[in-house]
Amino acid sequence: MLGDFELLTLTSNLVLGMLILTMMLSFIRLVRGPSLPDRVVALDLIGSTVAGIIAVYAVANRQPIFVDVAIVMALVIFLGTIAFARFVEKRITR
């Protein structure tokens, strides 16, 4: 019979493994992606994965302050993606 604490340790390890796998797969797309927008999408997914890792870390180590870090992370991903999209669109007109 698993205690509650052990259950949570087990799941956080499992979830961290899954998220690292996610990051590696998106990294392959980031390297291989035939066009620039493909790479931007892969970068966007890596950013979301980092936010997810922060959430798991906040639960696994009982550190609720990391939720604030996740807010900043979400903001940075959004602004970065928007900037990249503008860059992709404007670059061709020159």
Next chain:
Amino acid sequence: MTEIITSFLLIGGAGFMLLAAIGLLRMPDLFSRMQAATKTSTLGAGSMFLGVAVFYGDLGIVSRSLLVIAFLFLTLPVSAHMIARAAYFVGVPLWEGTVVDELHGAYNPITHELDSKSFKTEEDQKKIVHSLPAESEER
């Protein structure tokens, strides 16, 4: 009990993220990749932060987690729209199995303006429009 719900939500969220990455790798063209990547990752991250909210159950943490969820659900589709628009504009090719492309030729390459489409079946469109609720007077 909260631990079980939290574990369930975390594993579900991570599963969706993994699915997004697999989709990103396997889909044939950019738009299908975005279909697979953006919304499954939104759902995954949202579910994981819901797990954090359930785990702590404290007002400050719950409100901040809900803030992150609301922010993700508002911004990730917007950034997807920005990338898709830019990609279509610079001419990223669609997959050869694509059935229709009604956006073709609608962009003005100099002013970046987008024409609306005129529908041949005006009758059908009127029928659809009439089934919608009327526009309210007060805004």
Next chain:
Amino acid sequence: MRALLLNFLLALTWAAVTGIFSARNLTIGFILGFLILLFADRTTDHASYIGRIIKLGSFIGFFVWELMVANIRMAHSVITPSTTMRPGVIAIPLSAKTDAEITLLANLISLTPGTLSIDVSTDRKTLYIHAMFIDDVDTMRYEIKTGFERRLLEVLR
């Protein structure tokens, strides 16, 4: 709008009476306040508020259902190679007028797997979306008009 304030006030009162200001207790207070408003007071203002809440609830239920069904379909098409896919870009005439309506509709379409909104025309009459499983273009258009847009406008207007 007044009924919503009243509902929040009832939730706060519940939290004050029980003496616990946690999120869980405030949610319980909000639900109890909603039930009180549902059964105790039936003036026209409240009736429209309750109807709106019920419509919002059914809309969220519809949306979550769509999300689940479409996610499973998406997972299936990700795992099996791309034989079932029939992607394409289609135009949808918009009945939504204001910025908020168009933004919400585009976001909801983007969040449903299988459809992704690409752009709105400059005169705001057409929404272009990319869809993964197109059996028939007109059927697809009709489904989005009567499914998503009608329900969303019912909630907002």
